[in-house]
Every structure is written in structure tokens, then in C-alpha cells.
Amino acid sequence: MASRTLRLKNTWSNAVERFVPLRGDQTVTLYSCGPTVYSFAHIGNFRSFLFADVLRRVLEQHGYRVVHVMNVTDVGHMTQDHLADASGEDKLAKAARELGKDPYAVAAHFERAFVDDAVALRLKSFLGEEGSDPSRHPRATAHVAEMLVMIQKLIEREFAYVDGQGQVYYSVEKFPEYGTLSGKAIDELEVGARVAVRDEKRDPRDFALWKVDDKHLMQWNPHSADGWPAGEWERLRAALPNGVDPRVKPGFPGWHIECSAMSRAHLGDLIDVHTGGEDNIFPHHECEIAQSYGVLGCEVPAPDDAVDAGKTRKSFARYWVHGRHLLVDGKKMARRDGTFFTVRDLRDPREEGRPELAERLAALGFPSGKVAPNVIRYALISTPYTQPMNFTFDVLVQANASVERLQSRFDRLREIASEGSAASEEVRALVAQCIAGFDAALDDNLNVPNALAALFEFVTALNQREASLSPGDAAEALAGLHHADDVLAVLDRRVRSGLVTKSEIEAMLAAGTPPEEPLAAPLEPDAIIRAIARRQAAKDARDFASADAIRQSLKDAGASIEDLPAGVRFKI
Numbered sequence: 001m002a003s004r005t006l007r008l009k010n011t012w013s014n015a016v017e018r019f020v021p022l023r024g025d026q027t028v029t030l031y032s033c034g035p036t037v038y039s040f041a042h043i044g045n046f047r048s049f050l051f052a053d054v055l056r057r058v059l060e061q062h063g064y065r066v067v068h069v070m071n072v073t074d075v076g077h078m079t080q081d082h083l084a085d086a087s088g089e090d091k092l093a094k095a096a097r098e099l100g101k102d103p104y105a106v107a108a109h110f111e112r113a114f115v116d117d118a119v120a121l122r123l124k125s126f127l128g129e130e131g132s133d134p135s136r137h138p139r140a141t142a143h144v145a146e147m148l149v150m151i152q153k154l155i156e157r158e159f160a161y162v163d164g165q166g167q168v169y170y171s172v173e174k175f176p177e178y179g180t181l182s183g184k185a186i187d188e189l190e191v192g193a194r195v196a197v198r199d200e201k202r203d204p205r206d207f208a209l210w211k212v213d214d215k216h217l218m219q220w221n222p223h224s225a226d227g228w229p230a231g232e233w234e235r236l237r238a239a240l241p242n243g244v245d246p247r248v249k250p251g252f253p254g255w256h257i258e259c260s261a262m263s264r265a266h267l268g269d270l271i272d273v274h275t276g277g278e279d280n281i282f283p284h285h286e287c288e289i290a291q292s293y294g295v296l297g298c299e300v301p302a303p304d305d306a307v308d309a310g311k312t313r314k315s316f317a318r319y320w321v322h323g324r325h326l327l328v329d330g331k332k333m334a335r336r337d338g339t340f341f342t343v344r345d346l347r348d349p350r351e352e353g354r355p356e357l358a359e360r361l362a363a364l365g366f367p368s369g370k371v372a373p374n375v376i377r378y379a380l381i382s383t384p385y386t387q388p389m390n391f392t393f394d395v396l397v398q399a400n401a402s403v404e405r406l407q408s409r410f411d412r413l414r415e416i417a418s419e420g421s422a423a424s425e426e427v428r429a430l431v432a433q434c435i436a437g438f439d440a441a442l443d444d445n446l447n448v449p450n451a452l453a454a455l456f457e458f459v460t461a462l463n464q465r466e467a468s469l470s471p472g473d474a475a476e477a478l479a480g481l482h483h484a485d486d487v488l489a490v491l492d493r494r495v496r497s498g499l500v501t502k503s504e505i506e507a508m509l510a511a512g513t514p515p516e517e518p519l520a521a522p523l524e525p526d527a528i529i530r531a532i533a534r535r536q537a538a539k540d541a542r543d544f545a546s547a548d549a550i551r552q553s554l555k556d557a558g559a560s561i562e563d564l565p566a567g568v569r570f571k572i
């Protein structure tokens with residue numbers, strides 16, 4: 001394979017820069033700010049998570065081993081989060097109060113729902129073994145020790161101070177580079193923050209690392225083992241044998257320190273890529289950079305094609321990549337306008353108490369008024385992450401049609417394909433052209449629309465050659481579709497159709513009639529083949545009622561069968 005070069009828009013420099021990992025061992029570390037689990041994630045949240053997933057998959061096609069961490073925020077994210085020193089109420093505490101539940105129970109509930117959506121939308125870090133690895137999806141409430149270690153270092157290094165109430169603030173004047181990522185001038189920040197000035201702060205720009213509030217439902221005592229989860233107090237003591245500054249009172253962490261601590265705990269001091277939505281740039285990521293620098297004095301080399309090539313940047317991440325926001329019908333999502341959609345609302349509107357949405361979707365051709373998760377995924381990744389996305393019903397309808405078109409071409413190719421035979425020069429050239437165009441578009445700052453254009457050009461060319469495609473051609477073409485879907489992840493690549501020949505059925509029955517088994521969706525092809533053999537056995541015994549019953553059970557479970565002279569064709 002020709003060597004590939006990925007270019008990414010780096011918010012740090014506001015320029016597109018060549019991606020080169022920090023380590024020489026083909027490993028890439030990627031940190032994505034994850035969900036705050038106080039409600040169901042909406043499609044705007046998932047647009048951001050999905051572009052990070054596409055990035056990860058592209059990096060893997062470049063041959064890198066990607067260690068991808070996405071945190072779960074379950075404490076300390078305040079409602080006024082557009083301010084660096086956010087006021088208001090903890091989002092988790094607010095949801096717990098409104099639902100009349102314990103905040104840990106609320107967090108667990110919405111985290112489960114998030115993971116369910118993430119699996120359905122095929123975020124790779126939630127699939128397989130990685131999905132159940134807690135080091136890939138760290139919870140803030142399980143890393144308070146690591147946060148206090150960083151807070152203590154910041155106090156010792158005089159990047160932070162303790163106020164009269166036992167709270168800890170980051171002193172922004174100690175880090176003159178504060179504002180570099182967002183391009184905000186420090187003066188501008190000063191003016192903006194003046195209204196929020198609190199008596200206890202030395203400077204209105206300073207932001208809290210540790211908050212003290214007796215009414216907060218989640219509390220940690222930095223000076224006592226009581227109440228800490230197993231092992232965590234021991235980690236804190238091991239890292240800080242002299243303990244935390246005695247002036248720091250029992251309390252809870254600020255949102256920003258969480259990501260500095262969890263990223264460091266699971267990916268090390270320096271990371272390659274940090275992603276998030278554009279609303280994270282300021283204040284969240286600006287604060288993460290200030291904190292990590294204060295603890296570690298960390299710097300990363302500027303990429304070698306950057307304007308500051310040869311110099312270093314005071315940041316713990318080399319590439320800061322942010323997805324733009326999502327609008328619905330050209331406006332900010334709003335519940336009162338009916339334009340606020342969680343992923344679950346689209347997956348099953350009736351279940352979410354939105355029957356009118358289900359009816360509208362059904363009228364647009366979505367079976368049972370539900371949008372399949374792969375169609376949601378396609379819709380949300382199909383606009384470049386560097387542009388705001390306007391989500392409309394039209395976008396969903398087009399995504400549905402595009403996925404169907406890809407799927408039917410994929411299924412058809414699989415029916416014809418045979419690995420043993422060679423492909424024609426012409427088809428080989430078409431596949432190479434498709435892959436080259438697809439890869440080049442993604443390497444150009446993840447341009448998904450151009451990648452899709454290359455793919456659909458290929459599909460059109462295959463459709464025109466339908467009649468002349470040999471089994472070898474089909475196998476070659478399938479390889480192209482597999483390559484594209486390793487990034488897109490929108491196809492159902494399980495075997496969905498096939499022909500069971502008469503001789504195959506006879507051979508199965510010669511070994512004995514397969515035992516009865518329940519047939520339920522999702523059906524595996526092997527189960528269908530066994531059912532076809534059972535049906536043949538029933539027909540041979542002139543038990544036509546049973547044969548019909550088997551056909552009906554298959555139909556109920558989502559598979560149709562058709563008797564042909566050569567055997568039985570099935571389709572899931």
C-alpha cells in the first residue's frame with residue numbers, strides 16, 4: 001500500500017497540519033471529551049463523538065494502533081459552563097434533584113443509555129473487548145485521587161491557591177499562554193469575567209479546581225480514608241505521602257481538572273490528539289492546557305509543516321481537533337420547537353413518548369417510524385466536521401437512500417462473488433481508483449463527502465457492469481466496499497442472503513435432521529440453513545403443515561425463502 005499522509009485542522013494553530021505521532025512505535029493516543037451523564041445524549045453530542053470515531057478508524061487504516069480514551073463526566077460539570085469558573089448547579093445534582101434520585105443512580109442510568117446508543121452507532125471504542133475496558137471509558141468519580149494529586153502539585157508549584165473557604169483556584173496570571181487555543185486575548189477574558197467576580201478569587205479570570213459546598217451530594221474528604229472507593233484512597237496516599245494541603249476542605253472537583261487527570265492517568269503526560277465539540281475550546285480545553293502545563297511543564301513539538309515548525313507548544317496534546325456544532329432546520333435545537341432530538345428519539349420515537357415524530361418518520365418511509373442506527377450514523381458523519389451541520393428530515397431521507405443503495409450493491413456482490421477466480425483488469429482498476437479517491441478525501445482533513453462521492457462513483461460503475469461481472473470481479477469489488485465500510489461502518493456485513501443447493505441439503509439430511517431450535521431476529525445464516533433442511537425433511541415426510549410452519553417462523557424472524565430448481569434461496 002502506498003504510504004498515506006493525514007492532514008488535520010489543528011485548532012491550536014488554526015491551520016491544517018500534517019499528522020505525525022509523538023512516539024515512534026506506531027501508537028497514537030487519542031482523548032475525546034465524553035458525555036456528561038445527566039440526560040440522554042442528543043444528535044449534536046453524537047456528531048462530535050462520531051467524527052472522533054471516523055478519525056480513529058482512518059488512523060487505523062494508516063496502520064497505527066490507536067489507544068482511544070473517552071471519559072464519562074459524572075460530577076462537577078456545572079450548568080453555567082460557558083464560563084471558565086462555572087457557576088450554577090452541578091448538572092448531575094440538578095438531574096438527581098429533579099428525578100428525586102441519588103446522583104450515582106442517575107449517572108449509572110444515563111451512562112448505560114449512552115453506551116447503548118454508542119454501540120448502536122458503532123463507535124469502535126464501545127465495541128468488543130474495548131467496550132468493557134474501564135480504562136478506555138474512565139469515570140470522573142473514580143479518578144478524584146488523580147485530580148487531587150494534580151491539584152496539590154498546582155498548589156505547590158504556585159499555579160493554584162486555596163481560598164478562605166478551602167476551595168482551590170487556578171491562577172490564570174501564572175500562565176500567560178492562557179487563551180492561545182481559543183485565540184481569546186487575556187484582556188477580553190478579563191472584561192467578560194468581571195461580572196462574575198467573587199470575593200474569594202484573586203482575579204476574576206481564575207477558575208475553580210476544587211469546590212466546597214455542604215449541600216453538594218457528592219463529597220470527597222482529601223484528609224480521611226472515609227467514604228473513598230476501594231483502592232482510591234491508597235492511590236492518593238501513595239502519590240502524596242505528605243497528604244493534600246490541610247487548608248483544602250472536603251468538596252468536589254471542577255469539570256476541567258477531570259480531563260487533565262483522566263487523560264494523564266490512561267494515556268500518559270503527552271498525547272497525540274485531543275478532540276471535542278467546538279463549545280469545548282473555551283473554556284474547557286483552555287483550562288485543561290493551563291492545568292496540565294502547571295503540573296508537568298509539558299510541551300509538544302510543533303508539526304514540521306506548521307508556521308512554528310522547529311519550536312514547541314505549551315500544550316499536552318499536539319493536535320486539538322474540534323467538531324463544529326449541529327443545527328436543526330437552520331436553528332439551534334430547541335425542545336419547545338420540537339427540534340430537539342436525542343439519538344433514542346430517532347431510534348424509537350414511540351418508546352420515547354413522541355408518537356407524532358414516529359408518524360412523521362413513517363410517512364417519510366422509515367419502517368415503523370424508526371430510524372435505523374446506521375442511517376443516523378451516516379447522516380451525522382456526512383458533513384465535514386469543520387463545518388456546521390444542518391440536520392433536517394431531508395438529510396435523514398437521503399442518508400436512508402444512500403445506505404440502502406450501498407447495502408443492496410454489497411448484498412448483490414456477495415451473491416455473485418467467489419474468491420477463487422481472478423478479476424478483470426477493468427474491475428481491478430475501478431476498485432483501485434475508488435480506494436485511492438476515498439483515502440485521499442479522508443486524508444484531506446477527513447473530507448467525508450468527497451470520500452462518499454468516490455464511493456458512489458464506484459457503485460454507479462458497478463451497476464453499469466452488472467450483467468458482465470464475473471465471480472472474481474465481484475470478490476474484488478467487495479474488497480473495495482469492505483475497505484470503505486471499515487471507516488463508514490454503515491453496512492450490515494453479516495451474510496444476509498444465499499443459495500442452499502439441493503445437494504447441500506441432501507448432505508445435511510444424510511447426517512440426520514437438525515434438531516428443532518427457536519428462530520428469532522437477528523437470524524444467523526447457519527440457523528436459516530438448518531431450518532431449510534428441517535423443512536425439506538418435513539416435505540419429504542409429506543408433513544406439509546410443519547414445512548409451512550417453518551417457512552412462517554423464518555418470515556416472522558425476518559428471513560424469506562424461495563424454492564428454485566437449484567435449491568432454496570434465502571434473504572434476511
Ligand SMILES: [Zn+2]
Pocket residue numbers: 032033034259284
Ligand atoms: Zn473534557
